[in-house]
Amino acid sequence: EIAKRIPLLAEASERELEAFEQFAVLKTFAAGEQLAFEGDSCPYFFVVLKGRMRVYKIGESGREITLYYVDPFESCVLTAFCILSQTPLPAYAVAEETLEMVVIPSGEFRKWIDRFPVWRDHTFNILSRRLGEIMATIEKVAFLRVDERVAVFLIQALPPSRDVLAITHDKLARELGTTRVGVSRVLEEFEKNGWVSLSRGKIHIRDRHALQQKAKNTLLM
Template sequence: MAAEIARRIPLLRAAPEKAVEEFDQYAVIQRIPAGQMVALEGDACQNFFTVLRGDLRVYKIGENGREVTLYHVREHESCILTIFCILSHNQFPAFAVAETDLEIALIQAPIFRSWVERFDVWRNHTFETLSQRLSDILRMLDQIAFQRVDVRVANYLLGAVGEHSSRIRITHEHLASELGTSRVVVSRILKDFEREGLVELRRGTILIKDREGLLKKVNRISVW
C-alpha cells in the first residue's frame, strides 16, 4: 500500500532509492472524515504527514472566540507548523480541521527528523513549504492591513468559484474565518453585493451572478 502511495507523491519521484524505500517501510495511510479535528493547540506533534487527498484548514482562535484561517494544506502538501513542531520539539500552536474527507500519509516524528538530517529531498521540502506558507501568511496580513473588507470578500468569491460553476458552498461564518473578520461584517457586505446584483444568497450557499462586477471591486484601489 505504501509503495503505491509513494508513487503518488511528486517529491519522491526523483528521490534517492533509499528515501523511497524508507517511505514505503514507515508510511501509514490514514483517512479522516470531513469536520474531524486533526490537531488542537498545545498538542504534541507525534507525526509528520503529507496530504494525499482533500483539504486541511489550519487556524487560530482569538480571545473573543473568532477564528482566523492561517492557511490550507491540500494534495501533495505538508503543514509547516507540524514540521517546525517536530524539528523544534514544541507543541502545535494552532488548530487543524479536515475541511473535506482527508487521506494522509503519516510518518512518526523521530523518523521524519532523521530523514531531514539524511536526505536532501526532505530538507528541500521543508524549505519549500516554509517559503510557500510564509508567502501565504504575508499575503493574508497585507490584505487584512491594507484592503477594504468588501474587496477581500469579492476576491475570495472569485477565487473560490469554479470556472464553469457559479455556486460556492460556504457559510457566512466560515467565510469570515477565512478572511479574519467578523460574521456580521461579512453578512452585511454580502447583502450589499446581493442588492447590487453581484450575488444571490441562499442557506449555506452563495451564487455568483456578476463576475465582472466582482472583478471591478477587486481591481479598484482601496485602502482603509
C-alpha cells in the first residue's frame, strides 16, 4: 500500500486512509523532466516519495533563481497555495533527480483540508516552513552582494564533516539568481585568498572560518 510509505499517514484515521487509497495515484518522472511552468493550473497535490524537485523563478533577463527543493515526504507549498487559492502556479518546477510521487486530485485535496486533520496539519506545516525560506531567499537576492551569497551558500550546503561540494558554476549561479560569470569571479577570488580550491564541477573548502566570517552578518537572514 502506498499509504504505508508516507510517515504523515502513520496515525491517520480509517476514513483518511480509505480516501487516500481511493484517490491517490503513483507517478514517476525522469531526472530533468519539466513538471510545471509558471502560470499553469494545479490539477493535483502531491507528496514526494523518492528523488528531489526544484522549484524556481525565471526573471525577465532569463536568469533563474532557486526558491526551494522538495525532498522525500514533503510537498510543494506553492502547489498548495495554487490549489487553495485557485490561482495559477507562480513558479516553475523540474525533477532534479528521478522522482516518484503520489498525487491527489486538487478537488479532493481541498475537501480533505476541511475534513481530515492529517492533511490540514501537513499543509499548515509546509506553509509556515517554506514561506520563511522564500522570504529569506528574496532578502538575500535584494540585499546581499554576490560574494556574500556565495559564502552563505557554501557554509549552509556543507556541514563541518564535509569539505567538497559537487556543483558547477552554472548551477550555483542558478541557485543564487545571478550570472555564471559573477559566480566564477567570486570563486576565483575566494581561491586566490586560499578559502577554496576549484576543480571541474567541484568546490573544495580550504578555510571554513574565513567563509564563515564573510557570511557571519547574513546567516540569520
